[in-house]
Amino acid sequence: DGGITQSPKYLFRKEGQNVTLSCEQNLNHDAMYWYRQDPGQGLRLIYYSQIVNDFQKGDIAEGYSVSREKKESFPLTVTSAQKNPTAFYLCASSVRVTLNTEAFFGQGTRLTVV
Amino acid sequence: GENVEQHPSTLSVQEGDSAVIKCTYSDSASNYFPWYKQELGKGPQLIIDIRSNVGEKKDQRIAVTLNKTAKHFSLHITETQPEDSAVYFCAASSDTGRRALTFGSGTRLQVQP
Numbered sequence: 001d002g003g004i005t006q007s008p009k010y011l012f013r014k015e016g017q018n019v020t021l022s023c024e025q026n027l028n029h030d031a032m033y034w035y036r037q038d039p040g041q042g043l044r045l046i047y048y049s050q051i052v053n054d055f056q057k058g059d060i061a062e063g064y065s066v067s068r069e070k071k072e073s074f075p076l077t078v079t080s081a082q083k084n085p086t087a088f089y090l091c092a093s094s095v096r097v098t099l100n101t102e103a104f105f106g107q108g109t110r111l112t113v114v
Numbered sequence: 115g116e117n118v119e120q121h122p123s124t125l126s127v128q129e130g131d132s133a134v135i136k137c138t139y140s141d142s143a144s145n146y147f148p149w150y151k152q153e154l155g156k157g158p159q160l161i162i163d164i165r166s167n168v169g170e171k172k173d174q175r176i177a178v179t180l181n182k183t184a185k186h187f188s189l190h191i192t193e194t195q196p197e198d199s200a201v202y203f204c205a206a207s208s209d210t211g212r213r214a215l216t217f218g219s220g221t222r223l224q225v226q227p
Contacts (some may be wrong), residue, residue, distance in 0.1 A: 033214055041219035042203060090157055102148065103215055105157030
């Protein structure tokens with residue numbers, strides 16, 4: 001089945017530790033995105049990538065880093081510099097960015113700092 | 115950058131009634147307006163979308179209208195059913211600039227049986 005796979009579903013992190021969230025897609029999509037969702041708020045863009053080996057900061061990039069070494073993979077690292085990392089993280093992809101099309105979302109990773 | 119505002123934040127209707135959710139956007143360059151439905155603990159799923167060259171689009175019980183002049187668009191759900199209960203998000207993006215969706219803050223719709 002084609003889709004976006006995020007892992008793990010739940011993740012616990014101690015303060016001061018870096019943690020990496022996985023996002024893999026087999027849809028052959030060019031563009032990939034990371035969003036953060038907090039209770040009662042919409043989705044806020046962290047980073048996005050339009051093509052392999054290229055990515056741009058979104059609205060809330062501070063304390064996060066990404067890489068796009070392969071078309072199908074777009075991992076997100078939450079660093080210790082992120083002051084309030086507890087949130088629901090969503091990865092998405094779309095077929096291309098030259099014409100806006102539907103973004104497909106994964107099932108999310110819920111990160112909790114303990 | 116783009117800013118999308120969404121109202122109301124919560125909406126409770128009786129089964130069979132209609133529900134309307136409204137969004138406004140700020141960037142006149144935005145030309146793509148999707149609506150997503152999110153169930154508890156899951157990722158959002160697209161339910162309908164509209165482009166700026168179209169004023170209205172309908173898919174069974176769901177319809178979206180767009181007013182480019184006023185920069186607002188709305189989601190209409192008719193004959194609501196309990197399974198329509200979820201959080202709904204509007205979003206906007208353009209073919210230039212950032213080319214990533216900017217989302218509204220969401221509407222929690224509860225359909226009372």
